[in-house]
Amino acid sequence: MIHLTINGQDAYVRRNTTIIEACRQLNIYVPTLCSHPDLPPIGACGVDVVKVNGSSLQRACVTYCQEGMVVETNTMDVKQQSLLNLQKFAPATMMQKTPDIEDLWNYYQPKQGLPYPPQQNDSIQWDNTKCINCHLCIRACTNVQQIDSIDSVTHAIDDSCIRCGHCLTVCPVAALTPFPSIGRVLEALASDKICVLQTAPSVRVTIAEGFGHDPGTICTGKIVAAARKMGFKYVFDINYGADQTIIEEGTEFMARLLNHEAPLPQFTSCCPGWVNFVETKHPEIIPNLSTAKSPHMMSGVAIKTYFAQVAGIPPEKIFTVSVMPCTAKKDEIERPQHKGVVDAVLTSVEFVEMIKNNYQFDWDNLPDSPYDNILSESTGGATIFGATGGVAEAALRFCYEKMTGLPIGQLIYSDLRGLDGVKTATVNIAGNNINIAVCNGVGNAHDFINSGMYKDFHIVEVMACPGGCVGGGGQVLHSRTVLKKDILQARINSLYAIDKQKIAEGKSTTNENTQLLKMYRDFVGAPYSARVKQLFHTWYTDRSLKRTQLGYYNYHYRQ
Known part of the structure; x- marks a missing residue:
C-alpha cells in the first residue's frame, strides 16, 4: 500500500491508483469533465488539476500516487488554473445546467447559505441558500423606499414590510421572489x-x-x-x-x-403597498x-x-x-x-x-x-x-x-406625467382651483408627508413602486x-x-x-x-408599529 496525504488527510491506496481515484475514496471532490469512474482516463480537459508536493500542478486523472506524496486540491492557485483550463476546453457560455456543471461551479465558488432560516410573508419569500449577502435588498428597502424592514444581519423581514416587493427588483440571484401562487x-x-x-x-x-x-x-x-x-x-x-x-x-x-363630507386632501387608495404604509406608519391620515x-x-x-x-x-x-x-x-x-x-x-x-x-x-x-x-x-x-x-x-x-358638464375631448394633464419624485399641478375646474400632487414611490411620499406639504393639496396620488x-x-x-x-x-x-x-x-x-x-x-x-x-368601498385599520430592540411589533390584521 502507498501512503500519501490529500488536503491534510492520510490516504492508503494500492499501486497504480491515480490521484483522482484516491480523492474519490476520501470523498474529496476534484472537478473533471473528461474523467469517468467506469472508463479509462485520457487527461483531455485539464480541469482536474491538483498541486503535488507544494509546487507542481498535475492532472489528477493521469497522475499516479507515490509514497509520501502531498496533494492539495482546493488552493486558490489550483482553482485558478483549473478554471483557466476549463475555459480553454469548453467555454462556460456553452454549458448547460447539469448536476456535473453545478458541482463544478460550486467548487469554484461554493454556495454558502447564510446561517439564518428562510423568511416569508404572504407576498415575499427569501431563500437563504441563494443569498450572496450583497445587501442590495436592504439598501433598496431602507434608502429608496425608506421602510427599513429587512434586518441587515439575519435578513428577517419584520412587520413594517409593506409588501411592495422593491427588494425583489434589485436581487441579482433570485434569493427574493414572490410568494408562490x-x-x-x-x-x-x-x-x-x-x-x-x-x-x-x-x-x-x-x-x-x-x-x-x-x-x-x-x-x-x-x-x-x-x-x-x-x-x-x-x-x-x-x-x-x-x-x-x-x-x-x-x-x-x-x-x-x-x-x-370628509377631510382633504384625498389620497388615492388603489396601491396596497401604499395603504399598508399608511396603516403602519401614518395612521393619522387614514x-x-x-x-x-x-x-x-x-x-x-x-x-x-x-x-x-x-x-x-x-x-x-x-x-x-x-x-x-x-x-x-x-x-x-x-x-x-x-x-x-x-x-x-x-x-x-x-x-x-x-x-x-x-x-x-x-x-x-x-x-x-x-x-x-x-x-x-x-x-x-x-x-x-x-x-x-x-x-x-x-x-x-x-x-x-x-x-363642468362638458366633454374633455383631447385634453390631457401632462404636468402629472414623468418620473420625477414629486410632481404638482393646479387645475381650475368650474371655478375651483384644485391642487394635485403625485408621489412617485413611497420613499418620496414619506418625505412629502413628514414635511406637512400634503396639507396644501386637494388630491394626492401615491404609488409605492x-x-x-x-x-x-x-x-x-x-x-x-x-x-x-x-x-x-x-x-x-x-x-x-x-x-x-x-x-x-x-x-x-x-x-x-x-x-x-x-x-x-x-x-x-x-x-x-x-x-x-x-x-x-372598504375601510382601513390603525396598525401603527412600535419599535423594540428586537424589531417592529404590532397586532397584525391576520389574527
Whole structure:
C-alpha cells in the first residue's frame, strides 16, 4: 500500500491508483469533465488539476500516487488554473445546467447559505441558500423606499414590510421572489371550479418581455389567448375595474370638495403597498384615504355578484385569479374586508413561469384573442393607471366632465406625467382651483408627508413602486446593463400610446364606458350610493408599529 496525504488527510491506496481515484475514496471532490469512474482516463480537459508536493500542478486523472506524496486540491492557485483550463476546453457560455456543471461551479465558488432560516410573508419569500449577502435588498428597502424592514444581519423581514416587493427588483440571484401562487392556481384549473382570469392595466406592456421582447411591447391579445389555452373559462380586463375606481374615487372627491363630507386632501387608495404604509406608519391620515377599492378588487366584486347573476353561475363556483404587477396584491386579497373576493394573485413573473414550465406553448405564435364581452370595456383613463400620475390624471378627467358638464375631448394633464419624485399641478375646474400632487414611490411620499406639504393639496396620488405599477415588484426583470429608468419609460410610453388610441376612439374618461354604466344602471344604482359603498368601498385599520430592540411589533390584521 502507498501512503500519501490529500488536503491534510492520510490516504492508503494500492499501486497504480491515480490521484483522482484516491480523492474519490476520501470523498474529496476534484472537478473533471473528461474523467469517468467506469472508463479509462485520457487527461483531455485539464480541469482536474491538483498541486503535488507544494509546487507542481498535475492532472489528477493521469497522475499516479507515490509514497509520501502531498496533494492539495482546493488552493486558490489550483482553482485558478483549473478554471483557466476549463475555459480553454469548453467555454462556460456553452454549458448547460447539469448536476456535473453545478458541482463544478460550486467548487469554484461554493454556495454558502447564510446561517439564518428562510423568511416569508404572504407576498415575499427569501431563500437563504441563494443569498450572496450583497445587501442590495436592504439598501433598496431602507434608502429608496425608506421602510427599513429587512434586518441587515439575519435578513428577517419584520412587520413594517409593506409588501411592495422593491427588494425583489434589485436581487441579482433570485434569493427574493414572490410568494408562490402557481400551485394553487393549477389546482383550481384542474378542479370543477369555473376559473376566471383578469389582467391589470400594466401587465399588457410587460409580460412579453418574459419571452424576449423589448420593454413596453403591447401583448394584450396574447395574454388573453394564453389564458384560454391554460383553461380559464372567462378572461376579463381589470381596466374595467380601474374605470369603476375612478367613478367612485372621483365622486367621493367631489363630495369632499363641494360638500365637505370628509377631510382633504384625498389620497388615492388603489396601491396596497401604499395603504399598508399608511396603516403602519401614518395612521393619522387614514381619514384622508379614499375608501374606493382598488381596480382588481372592484372587478373581483363585480365578477362574483353582477357577472355571476348575468351568467347564472353560483358565486362559490367561481375561482378568480388576478394577473398583477405587484407582490402587495397577494397581501391585499388576504385582508379581512376583501377575503374571498379574489382567490389568487399571479405576478407577471409567475404568469410567464406558468407558460414556460407548465404549458410550454409557443408565445410568439399565439393569435390575439379578445376579452369576454362583459367586464372588459375600458377607457384611456383606466389604461394609464399603470403609470405614476395616471390615477390622478384619470380622476381629473372624470371630475372635469362631471363638474363642468362638458366633454374633455383631447385634453390631457401632462404636468402629472414623468418620473420625477414629486410632481404638482393646479387645475381650475368650474371655478375651483384644485391642487394635485403625485408621489412617485413611497420613499418620496414619506418625505412629502413628514414635511406637512400634503396639507396644501386637494388630491394626492401615491404609488409605492418607483414608476408606478410598471415598476412593480412582480414585474419581469432585466439585466442591470439596461437602465431601469429606460425600461420604465418604455413601458409608460406604451400605456400612453394605448391611451392616445382610446382618446381617438372617444373613450378618454370613465363616463364613456358603456358596459360599466350599464352595470350601475341595472345592478347597483348611483355611484357612491349606500349599496355601492357596501360592495365597492372598504375601510382601513390603525396598525401603527412600535419599535423594540428586537424589531417592529404590532397586532397584525391576520389574527
